[in-house]
Amino acid sequence: MRRGLALLAYAFGAVLRRRARSLVLILALVVTSGASGAVFLLGESLRATSDALLDRAPRLTLQALVAGRPALLSEVELERVRSIPSVRAVRPRVWGYLHQEALEGNIVIFGMEATELAAGRAAGLPETLAADEVVLGAAFARLLGFRQGDRVALALPGRPGAPEVLSIATVLGADTELAFGDAVIAGPATARRLLAIPEGAATDAVVDVFPPEEIGVVSERIVAAVPGARLIDREALRRRRALTFEARSGLASAALMPLVLAFLVLLFDRLSGLAEGERREIGILKAVGWSTADVLAARLVETAILGALGAGLGLALAYGYVFALGAPGLAEAFLGWSNVRPAALFVPAGGDAVILLLAVVLAPYLAASIVPAWRAAILDPDRAIREGS
Amino acid sequence: MRARAAWALAAIGVGLGLALGVAALVAHRTGPPSAATLALVDASGLFDPFLSSSSRWLRHPSVTERAAALADAPDGLDLDPAGLAIRPDPEPRGARWSIVERAR
Numbered sequence: 001m002r003r004g005l006a007l008l009a010y011a012f013g014a015v016l017r018r019r020a021r022s023l024v025l026i027l028a029l030v031v032t033s034g035a036s037g038a039v040f041l042l043g044e045s046l047r048a049t050s051d052a053l054l055d056r057a058p059r060l061t062l063q064a065l066v067a068g069r070p071a072l073l074s075e076v077e078l079e080r081v082r083s084i085p086s087v088r089a090v091r092p093r094v095w096g097y098l099h100q101e102a103l104e105g106n107i108v109i110f111g112m113e114a115t116e117l118a119a120g121r122a123a124g125l126p127e128t129l130a131a132d133e134v135v136l137g138a139a140f141a142r143l144l145g146f147r148q149g150d151r152v153a154l155a156l157p158g159r160p161g162a163p164e165v166l167s168i169a170t171v172l173g174a175d176t177e178l179a180f181g182d183a184v185i186a187g188p189a190t191a192r193r194l195l196a197i198p199e200g201a202a203t204d205a206v207v208d209v210f211p212p213e214e215i216g217v218v219s220e221r222i223v224a225a226v227p228g229a230r231l232i233d234r235e236a237l238r239r240r241r242a243l244t245f246e247a248r249s250g251l252a253s254a255a256l257m258p259l260v261l262a263f264l265v266l267l268f269d270r271l272s273g274l275a276e277g278e279r280r281e282i283g284i285l286k287a288v289g290w291s292t293a294d295v296l297a298a299r300l301v302e303t304a305i306l307g308a309l310g311a312g313l314g315l316a317l318a319y320g321y322v323f324a325l326g327a328p329g330l331a332e333a334f335l336g337w338s339n340v341r342p343a344a345l346f347v348p349a350g351g352d353a354v355i356l357l358l359a360v361v362l363a364p365y366l367a368a369s370i371v372p373a374w375r376a377a378i379l380d381p382d383r384a385i386r387e388g389s
Numbered sequence: 390m391r392a393r394a395a396w397a398l399a400a401i402g403v404g405l406g407l408a409l410g411v412a413a414l415v416a417h418r419t420g421p422p423s424a425a426t427l428a429l430v431d432a433s434g435l436f437d438p439f440l441s442s443s444s445r446w447l448r449h450p451s452v453t454e455r456a457a458a459l460a461d462a463p464d465g466l467d468l469d470p471a472g473l474a475i476r477p478d479p480e481p482r483g484a485r486w487s488i489v490e491r492a493r
Contacts, residue, residue, distance in 0.1 A: 013393055097445045112433065178426050180439065305400045308400065308404025312411075313407060341439075354411050355408075355409075
């Protein structure tokens with residue numbers, strides 16, 4: 001106990017005595033752990049968001065391809081799919097994009113039937129939408145200053161004539177911005193008009209298969225029934241998405257490697273180069289009875305104090321940067337440059353990920369400090385005192 | 390000596406406490422998307438997060454739309470024009486060729 005207290009007291013005294021070096025190491029660790037932490041937290045939160053939404057995705061989505069490009073599904077094709085055994089329902093969807101040059105972004109127009117509007121009542125969707133009524137996503141409405149009850153004119157690209165005049169039935173809540181911030185929800189006929197999709201055709205279709213074990217067989221039959229059909233299976237997406245996010249945050253982490261290496265080199269250099277005073281100090285400690293193990297332990301405790309302070313502060317700053325400030329600078333690299341963008345609404349990663357990150361940051365730091373600590377601990381006391389004086 | 394040892398422990402405690410505090414904050418804030426968002430996902434069947442809307446093929450990478458830049462790879466790994474240095478999924482996608490009969 002007494003020995004432990006003495007080691008702690010000595011280590012803390014050493015941190016204070018070598019203030020400049022301690023500050024440099026803490027700052028370097030703050031920058032390294034902060035930068036790694038920001039990339040890690042942002043990547044993990046995007047992954048958590050994506051996974052949570054994917055859980056509610058349709059199991060099977062059908063698209064048509066013509067000349068290798070996605071095309072509209074016709075009514076005949078949809079009927080063929082409906083007639084396949086084990087297909088419980090086929091829900092054609094009418095949706096698409098309108099690019100807004102002024103905003104350097106796209107808005108998503110989605111046509112909803114009354115049943116779909118009813119399913120979205122929890123989000124504040126009205127029971128019905130008149131021919132000129134739309135529901136706007138929060139980010140889009142905020143960007144253009146639109147509010148519930150406004151009547152707005154929409155000039156459709158490539159279609160001369162009078163612009164479409166639309167009434168804003170409601171604006172979706174900010175809590176839906178995560179996935180629908182850029183949405184323009186309209187009745188099916190209005191969506192067809194805005195997107196120039198002919199009556200009966202669909203952008204794609206959600207296929208409900210029962211029992212789900214039959215999905216493989218049903219998929220084969222759909223491909224045979226609809227030439228050029230492409231099926232998007234939720235479970236395949238889940239696997240691919242995990243790989244995508246790992247690759248993305250892996251690349252971002254790889255970009256940080258020079259920073260980490262520079263830090264480790266700095267650490268090794270700072271801890272290896274013993275000043276004259278330090279050598280004399282170690283020599284005296286050993287002369288008065290401190291063992292090599294004691295000196296080694298004291299040096300490692302000194303390193304641990306600096307490491308805990310630097311890494312803790314770095315991670316706290318990374319948290320504030322990502323979740324309080326919305327990761328300015330880094331978010332653009334992950335999310336792109338569109339003006340139609342969500343506010344900082346990331347679903348954070350699990351807390352255990354932070355502990356893992358702390359271990360990942362501190363392990364190389366402690367490993368890199370062992371050799372210099374050992375070299376200091378094995379100094380011959382007589383030589384250390386002579387050379388240090 | 391005791392005071393210095395206490396300061397040393399406090400310094401380590403503050404550092405680790407900050408890290409654990411961050412972990413606790415993150416764990417506390419972890420939660421699924423709002424009920425309203427999930428209701429809209431159910432109603433529309435569209436589920437890609439609204440992260441990037443600058444290009445159509447970035448907005449819904451899971452269900453690429455008409456004339457998308459990479460229409461044949463829904464949620465493919467190479468959505469970004471710069472691509473990835475290493476493709477982590479070596480399994481080929483799409484139609485696979487097989488030899489039915491060898492030329493003599």
